[in-house]
Amino acid sequence: MIFxxxxxxxxxxLANTKTDKNDCLLKICELLENKIDYYNWVGFYFRNGKKEELILGPYVGEPTDHTIIPFGKGICGQVAVSNKNFVVPDVAAQDNYIACSITVKAEIVVPIFVNGENIGQIDIDSNTPDPFTEEDERFLEFVCSKVAEIL
Structure with missing residues (x-):
């Protein structure tokens, strides 16, 4: 399996300590977007200081207007509150979804925890309907746990 x-x-x-953290995160985004066919937008959002909002970090894919997302809004904002993975097989069926592109059909968001605190998340959009499996979730949890080690 690719994962x-x-x-x-x-x-x-992540082991390259000479590389800037944001450069490491961007390289992860590029790797995932290049190697997994149905990962069409890959990015990180992080808590914006003490504010109840997320700020966009490194990403690859179509540009997005959603550089700041309030807690509770959209899939990312919901994960910031729930502290749980959120897999959306069909974004059109979600009431609280922030559309980034009309081509997006599905989304998966997995939180990043540092010392038990949700400090951010990886967000992946797919132009393929219902592509995400439990294997995607476990793999992205692995990615987030490794990312947490450098933050």
Missing amino acids: EQLKPQIESI
């Missing part, structure tokens, strides 16, 4: 092949590459990117 097992990507794990050492994720670890290698």
